[in-house]
Amino acid sequence: MDKFIIEGPAPLQGSIPISGSKNAALPLMAAAILGDSPSSISLVPKLKDIYTFNNVIRVTGTAVDFNEDENRLTIDPSNLGFPEAPYDLVRKMRASFYMLGALMGRTGDAKVSLPGGCAWGPRPVDLHLKGMEAMGAEITLEKGYVFGSFPGDSVPGGEYTLEPSSVGATVNLILAAVRRADKFVIHNAAKEPDVVLLCSMLTKMGANIEGAGTGTITIKKADALKGVEFSNDPDRIETGTFMIAAAMHPDSEITLTGCKPEDLGSFPKTLSKTGASVQINGSEIKVKAPDTIKPVSVTTKIYPGFPTDLQAQWATLMTQADGESTVTETIYFDRFSYVPELKRLGASISLEKNRATINGGKKLSGTSVMSTDLRASVSLVLAAMVANGQSEVLRIYHLDRGYEDLEQKLSGLGASVTRADD
Numbered sequence: 001m002d003k004f005i006i007e008g009p010a011p012l013q014g015s016i017p018i019s020g021s022k023n024a025a026l027p028l029m030a031a032a033i034l035g036d037s038p039s040s041i042s043l044v045p046k047l048k049d050i051y052t053f054n055n056v057i058r059v060t061g062t063a064v065d066f067n068e069d070e071n072r073l074t075i076d077p078s079n080l081g082f083p084e085a086p087y088d089l090v091r092k093m094r095a096s097f098y099m100l101g102a103l104m105g106r107t108g109d110a111k112v113s114l115p116g117g118c119a120w121g122p123r124p125v126d127l128h129l130k131g132m133e134a135m136g137a138e139i140t141l142e143k144g145y146v147f148g149s150f151p152g153d154s155v156p157g158g159e160y161t162l163e164p165s166s167v168g169a170t171v172n173l174i175l176a177a178v179r180r181a182d183k184f185v186i187h188n189a190a191k192e193p194d195v196v197l198l199c200s201m202l203t204k205m206g207a208n209i210e211g212a213g214t215g216t217i218t219i220k221k222a223d224a225l226k227g228v229e230f231s232n233d234p235d236r237i238e239t240g241t242f243m244i245a246a247a248m249h250p251d252s253e254i255t256l257t258g259c260k261p262e263d264l265g266s267f268p269k270t271l272s273k274t275g276a277s278v279q280i281n282g283s284e285i286k287v288k289a290p291d292t293i294k295p296v297s298v299t300t301k302i303y304p305g306f307p308t309d310l311q312a313q314w315a316t317l318m319t320q321a322d323g324e325s326t327v328t329e330t331i332y333f334d335r336f337s338y339v340p341e342l343k344r345l346g347a348s349i350s351l352e353k354n355r356a357t358i359n360g361g362k363k364l365s366g367t368s369v370m371s372t373d374l375r376a377s378v379s380l381v382l383a384a385m386v387a388n389g390q391s392e393v394l395r396i397y398h399l400d401r402g403y404e405d406l407e408q409k410l411s412g413l414g415a416s417v418t419r420a421d422d
């Protein structure tokens with residue numbers, strides 16, 4: 001198992017490129033399964049979750065070729081003959097559950113393992129299943145597996161209201177509906193850029209989808225979908241993570257290239273409130289740290305509100321702020337496993353229910369800390385980079401799931417981050 005050894009504190013200076021988005025790429029990969037010919041997707045990051053999903057897709061008989069030099073995936077579903085996603089793979093990555101919609105859309109039938117819980121507490125898929133039933137699918141559960149099937153080639157469809165709004169359920173319902181439902185309407189659909197991008201790719205393939213990016217998405221059946229060439233989007237969470245990293249040390253100033261600033265929702269404005277300078281110029285974002293970080297409280301919300309995937313990093317930034325702030329989590333109430341680890345580095349944080357109160361301005365000092373999930377891990381790296389002395393961040397396999405070339409990018413900005421065998 002690898003770990004990072006980090007020497008702090010060091011300012012970040014220079015320019016780095018943003019990688020393709022992991023969370024956006026996964027629905028695109030699932031969409032490619034619906035095509036009658038191969039699709040090619042560019043700007044796909046080389047990340048563990050992408051390799052895992054490649055293997056999930058291959059189980060079905062679909063050919064997947066990952067040109068790593070070009071970050072380009074080619075997915076050819078012509079020989080798909082086994083519409084299943086086994087537990088051994090699904091348990092490694094919850095988004096494998098997108099295979100339910102993709103396989104039902106493609107073949108009319110699917111057998112997909114239930115994903116189970118995760119480090120953030122229970123993460124149900126009830127909305128995915130109820131939405132499929134509202135569409136006219138038959139869903140049964142047996143021995144940890146979901147069996148889904150459409151009676152006949154198509155169903156009349158219907159409508160379903162997601163409560164709460166869910167990215168995963170919106171994606172799964174779109175995938176299932178595009179080739180099978182005469183008309184299906186999703187109310188309170190997720191408005192996240194990942195959903196909009198999925199709809200763009202499917203529309204290019206020949207799907208009939210209206211309302212992407214709004215709360216009401218209407219899908220009308222397309223008889224055939226063709227494979228396409230399509231580009232993934234840059235990773236908005238990686239972008240936000242580096243923007244936060246740049247705000248943490250008073251001498252930091254970095255430029256992020258290849259970004260899609262319009263996908264960041266309210267985040268750049270929120271970061272500016274700390275006193276950081278955020279300049280957006282086309283696809284470039286320049287962030288300069290403030291001399292003193294002002295405390296800014298945030299509450300996670302669905303897009304375009306403050307993303308839950310940036311709250312651990314934000315709490316870490318607030319440990320260096322001049323005063324008290326809170327981080328309130330409304331999407332995943334238990335997503336605070338990083339708090340005891342930040343405390344080990346010297347942060348002053350108290351936790352009550354779904355709210356962390358951070359008493360900023362405490363000097364952090366290096367020590368060993370343990371990663372628990374993807375975004376928690378990166379927040380420990382951010383903290384270690386401003387802590388005095390050496391830190392070890394253990395179990396960084398979580399980071400390898402979601403941050404492409406993290407140590408190379410941070411080292412390129414002047415941080416001292418090295419990977420070692422634990």
Ligand code: UD1
Nearest residue numbers: 023095123124125126127128164166167168169308309331
């Ligand atoms: C996706 C992202 C994840 C991000 C999350 C919220 C991917 C691979 N993952 O996860 O990084 O943190 O969006 O932005 O893109 N819910 C139900 N029943 C369901 C489905 C969801 O109650 O059937 C609830 C969840 O418990 C949660 C809320 O809906 O409280 C939103 O979850 P959802 O948007 O589905 O998250 P994911 O798609 O799993």
